[in-house]
Amino acid sequence: MSKRLNLTLSVWRQAGPSAPGSFxxxxxxxxxxxxxxxxxxxxxxxxLIETGEVPIEFPHDCREGICGTCGVxxxxxxxxxxxxxxxxxxxxxxxxxxxxxxxxxxRARAFPIVRDLVVDRSPLDxxxxxxxxxSAPTGTAQDANETPIPKEVADSAMDAAACxxxxxxxxxxxxxxxxxFTSAKLWHLNSLPQGQAERFRRTEHxxxxxxxxxxxxxxxxxxxxxxxxxxxxxxxxxMNRDYIKSQIVNRKLAGQK
Amino acid sequence: xxxxxxxxxxxxxxxxxxxxxxxxLVNPANKRKFTVLVVGSGLAGSSAAATLAELGYxxxxxxxxxxxxxxxxxxAQGGINAAKNYRNDGDSIYRLFYxxxxxxxxxxxxxxxxxxxxxxxxxxxxxxAQGVPFAREYGGLLDNRSFGGAQVSRTFYARGQTGxxxxxxxxxxxxxxxxxxxxxxxxxxxMLDVVKKDGEACGIVCRNLTTGEITSHxxxxxxxxxxxxxxxxxxSTNAMACNVTAAWRxxxxxxxxxxxxxxxxxxxxxxxxxxxxxxxTLMSESLRNDGRIWVPRSPDxxxxxxxxxxxxxxxxxxxKYPSFGNLVPRDVASRNAKTVVDQGLGVGPLKNGVYLDxxxxxxxxxxxxxxxxYSNLFQMYERITGEDPxxxxxxxxxxxxxTMGGLWVDYNLMTSVPGLYACGExxxxxxxxxxxxxxxxxxxxxxxxxxLPYTIGDHLAPRLGQSPVSLDxxxxxxxxxxxxxxxxxxxxxxxxRSPEHxxxxxxxxxxxxxxxxxxxxxxxxxxxxxxxLRDEFWADLRVLGDADGLNSxxxxxxxxxxxxELAELMARDALDREESCGGHFRVESQTEEGEALRDxxxxxxxxxxxxxxxxxxxxxxxxxxxxxxxxxxxRSYK
Numbered sequence: 001m002s003k004r005l006n007l008t009l010s011v012w013r014q015a016g017p018s019a020p021g022s023f024x025x026x027x028x029x030x031x032x033x034x035x036x037x038x039x040x041x042x043x044x045x046x047x048l049i050e051t052g053e054v055p056i057e058f059p060h061d062c063r064e065g066i067c068g069t070c071g072v073x074x075x076x077x078x079x080x081x082x083x084x085x086x087x088x089x090x091x092x093x094x095x096x097x098x099x100x101x102x103x104x105x106x107r108a109r110a111f112p113i114v115r116d117l118v119v120d121r122s123p124l125d126x127x128x129x130x131x132x133x134x135s136a137p138t139g140t141a142q143d144a145n146e147t148p149i150p151k152e153v154a155d156s157a158m159d160a161a162a163c164x165x166x167x168x169x170x171x172x173x174x175x176x177x178x179x180x181f182t183s184a185k186l187w188h189l190n191s192l193p194q195g196q197a198e199r200f201r202r203t204e205h206x207x208x209x210x211x212x213x214x215x216x217x218x219x220x221x222x223x224x225x226x227x228x229x230x231x232x233x234x235x236x237x238x239m240n241r242d243y244i245k246s247q248i249v250n251r252k253l254a255g256q257k
Numbered sequence: 258x259x260x261x262x263x264x265x266x267x268x269x270x271x272x273x274x275x276x277x278x279x280x281x282l283v284n285p286a287n288k289r290k291f292t293v294l295v296v297g298s299g300l301a302g303s304s305a306a307a308t309l310a311e312l313g314y315x316x317x318x319x320x321x322x323x324x325x326x327x328x329x330x331x332x333a334q335g336g337i338n339a340a341k342n343y344r345n346d347g348d349s350i351y352r353l354f355y356x357x358x359x360x361x362x363x364x365x366x367x368x369x370x371x372x373x374x375x376x377x378x379x380x381x382x383x384x385x386a387q388g389v390p391f392a393r394e395y396g397g398l399l400d401n402r403s404f405g406g407a408q409v410s411r412t413f414y415a416r417g418q419t420g421x422x423x424x425x426x427x428x429x430x431x432x433x434x435x436x437x438x439x440x441x442x443x444x445x446x447x448m449l450d451v452v453k454k455d456g457e458a459c460g461i462v463c464r465n466l467t468t469g470e471i472t473s474h475x476x477x478x479x480x481x482x483x484x485x486x487x488x489x490x491x492x493s494t495n496a497m498a499c500n501v502t503a504a505w506r507x508x509x510x511x512x513x514x515x516x517x518x519x520x521x522x523x524x525x526x527x528x529x530x531x532x533x534x535x536x537x538t539l540m541s542e543s544l545r546n547d548g549r550i551w552v553p554r555s556p557d558x559x560x561x562x563x564x565x566x567x568x569x570x571x572x573x574x575x576x577k578y579p580s581f582g583n584l585v586p587r588d589v590a591s592r593n594a595k596t597v598v599d600q601g602l603g604v605g606p607l608k609n610g611v612y613l614d615x616x617x618x619x620x621x622x623x624x625x626x627x628x629x630x631y632s633n634l635f636q637m638y639e640r641i642t643g644e645d646p647x648x649x650x651x652x653x654x655x656x657x658x659x660t661m662g663g664l665w666v667d668y669n670l671m672t673s674v675p676g677l678y679a680c681g682e683x684x685x686x687x688x689x690x691x692x693x694x695x696x697x698x699x700x701x702x703x704x705x706x707x708x709l710p711y712t713i714g715d716h717l718a719p720r721l722g723q724s725p726v727s728l729d730x731x732x733x734x735x736x737x738x739x740x741x742x743x744x745x746x747x748x749x750x751x752x753x754r755s756p757e758h759x760x761x762x763x764x765x766x767x768x769x770x771x772x773x774x775x776x777x778x779x780x781x782x783x784x785x786x787x788x789x790l791r792d793e794f795w796a797d798l799r800v801l802g803d804a805d806g807l808n809s810x811x812x813x814x815x816x817x818x819x820x821x822e823l824a825e826l827m828a829r830d831a832l833d834r835e836e837s838c839g840g841h842f843r844v845e846s847q848t849e850e851g852e853a854l855r856d857x858x859x860x861x862x863x864x865x866x867x868x869x870x871x872x873x874x875x876x877x878x879x880x881x882x883x884x885x886x887x888x889x890x891x892r893s894y895k
Binding site: 002015016032034035036038039042043045046049050052053054055057059060061062063064065066067068069084085089090091093114115118120121122124125128129130131132133134135136137138139140141142143144145147148149150151154155157158161162164165188189192194195 | 304307308311322323324325326327329331332341343379381382383384385386387388390391392393394395396397398399415416418420421422425428429430432433435436442444467496497498530531533534535536538539636637640641643706707710753755757758799801802806807808809810
């Protein structure tokens with residue numbers, strides 16, 4: 001039988017995007033320490049429903065740390081204190097009996113609140129739409145082994161591609177910058193042979209779309225600290241390098257027209 | 258009456274080519290005159306949307322997620338099969354076809370499976386061209402691993418995140434089309450009804466989950482790529498929001514539901530630990546490449562796993578199935594785990610698991626190698642259980658994972674409603690009574706990239722020049738009013754129990770009576786008890802808040818309501834099928850050794866169920882299955 005915890009929660013409640021919000025206090029009683037953080041919220045919500053109070057809306061879906069839906073600020077930290085762990089994979093055994101836990105939605109102007117702890121992260125999709133792909137229409141592909149890719153290159157692309165798009169990097173950043181998200185997608189595609197043809201066009205378009213919504217990077221490094229997949233900040237440097245190059249390469253290509 | 262399955266004539270290997278030649282085409286300049294509505298943005302939905310848009314169709318995509326990238330395909334771990342024969346181990350299209358028909362316990366359509374095996378090779382090429390970072394060897398060529406039910410190495414993978422990488426590939430292709438204006442993306446939109454005019458699908462009704470607004474959308478065809486119904490069990494490896502609603506609404510509008518009792522219980526999941534548990538987590542089948550499954554020989558064993566000597570360990574799969582060993586198909590592995598746990602040999606605090614042990618693999622290949630193959634899975638296990646699988650064996654137990662049943666479709670992937678298609682896990686077509694590992698990703702992408710984009714033309718071509726049905730038409734006005742009334746009904750019951758509560762109670766019934774072992778008595782009880790609980794649901798449901806904004810209790814209520822009706826049909830289908838096959842195990846029908854015993858004489862057919870109304874049981878239509886290439890035999894993995 002697992003240990004039980006009694007906790008005090010201070011949760012941001014907000015009825016809608018333009019409604020005023022405030023912190024509300026709830027008591028989470030008799031929480032098994034084998035429960036995940038989100039299961040703890042499930043238990044609290046079931047009790048709220050029983051007492052006739054509208055349950056807390058929080059983002060979640062796969063609960064396996066891969067879909068990127070979940071994410072709240074837990075005691076001021078994106079996804080909580082556990083390194084390399086999404087909120088759904090954070091378990092209550094990491095907390096102590098009697099703790100007070102402050103739970104807030106992602107904090108960033110680009111992510112307006114939908115309700116309570118749920119925010120709108122659609123600007124991240126807009127960055128991908130701007131160029132986060134290889135233009136390879138169905139049916140055009142050659143045999144997959146025609147293009148050998150050194151293992152080190154494939155591994156490094158995979159390290160970047162592991163991003164789950166949760167937005168913790170933005171929420172943790174004092175500037176609400178999306179450099180880690182954008183650069184991870186850029187390095188995934190820019191480092192592979194398949195991504196070379198559109199490399200600089202992709203970089204320019206994605207970076208400029210990013211800047212329409214998000215703040216700028218000033219190298220605090222909070223993003224990597226908060227990232228549940230521990231995506232490396234190095235990718236931001238690669239992105240900056242490719243962006244500067246794109247300003248020359250793309251202009252040169254334009255001049256040839 | 259069951260529509261024609263449209264299986265093409267000719268030798269197996271030529272059927273798909275012949276069919277592509279014979280079906281009607283829409284000329285490139287005319288494709289822009291058609292609008293296709295795609296519901297769901299997982300592997301099947303995203304890949305279909307991207308490809309249809311590349312061809313020139315106008316596509317509208319609907320997903321209830323905040324981003325299409327969140328669809329549950331993302332959670333698939335182990336890999337994707339393809340008959341590339343890169344290992345030079347004797348693989349071929351025919352062998353993948355054979356393995357899949359046999360793995361499905363001879364309850365799938367040969368022609369569909371053969372086509373799946375044929376296009377599997379194109380999928381790998383396509384995904385590599387898109388920049389999916391598949392695992393590579395030092396020479397730069399693609400790496401493979403083995404999966405259950407096969408004796409060749411044909412599974413391609415991207416660490417333990419293959420589903421994620423494939424979905425991101427398909428999502429990115431779709432976002433490219435969004436950027437080009439060919440795909441219109443509707444996020445946080447849940448489909449709540451299919452609309453028909455003159456017997457054909459002409460659109461859908463959706464609820465915007467953020468604003469609560471209910472809207473209608475019209476198109477020339479509707480594609481459902483909305484996944485499976487495993488969450489009917491409450492505890493499953495599905496994501497929390499996975500549901501049957503889109504498929505069920507289509508069923509209620511005339512789409513036949515096929516083989517609902519074929520559900521897959523995946524052998525390697527982390528066992529449940531308590532009542533609060535909201536879901537179960539899968540540990541990829543790929544772990545069975547290196548992990549050895551065992552339990553103590555004695556039910557009274559008290560030593561820790563590491564202290565139990567070889568002689569006192571029961572490696573039950575290796576002993577019973579020497580040639581496939583730990584890599585027997587999923588249904589066989591799951592049933593054997595249940596058998597040893599039922600014998601009292603289970604491990605862990607609740608004695609509800611078996612060991613999956615990596616000690617030998619670590620000793621043989623080194624910790625670094627094992628880490629490079631499975632690090633994210635090991636990390637996930639550690640997060641959830643608090644135990645380190647590098648030093649103690651994992652504890653695993655079967656859990657609901659995938660549903661082979663789904664909407665009945667013909668060879669063109671069209672349901673029994675003209676103009677309404679079903680792709681990926683939402684249809685029933687390719688896996689028979691049991692799906693082999695690494696074949697779900699293959700099927701989702703085969704349907705979306707290489708099958709539906711061709712076959713949909715056959716329906717559209719004759720409709721050139723027809724406008725989509727107007728949203729002012731009575732059929733839309735009526736459907737929208739029904740959805741609005743149903744939504745309000747959930748709020749107006751004002752009972753005492755939450756949707757979550759009813760879902761959990763329903764899940765227990767489904768697991769107990771329609772789980773890994775089923776018998777007549779239990780199934781009859783299931784029908785009665787599910788009905789009784791359904792009546793309580795409609796009388797005592799409590800949904801707080803309103804319908805004007807985000808309200809996840811309200812969303813859940815609608816999904817649970819549909820699960821009730823589905824669960825009853827699952828029980829009826831299981832009752833009707835008085836044989837064991839694949840994931841459907843009727844206790845009354847087993848061999849002397851306890852393996853599934855089929856009855857080909859009576860049940861070599863697809864059961865496609867036709868809806869009438871909530872209080873009248875569905876009518877069964879049987880589609881006979883003919884086996885020309887692979888003669889049905891008692892499966893043996895010994």
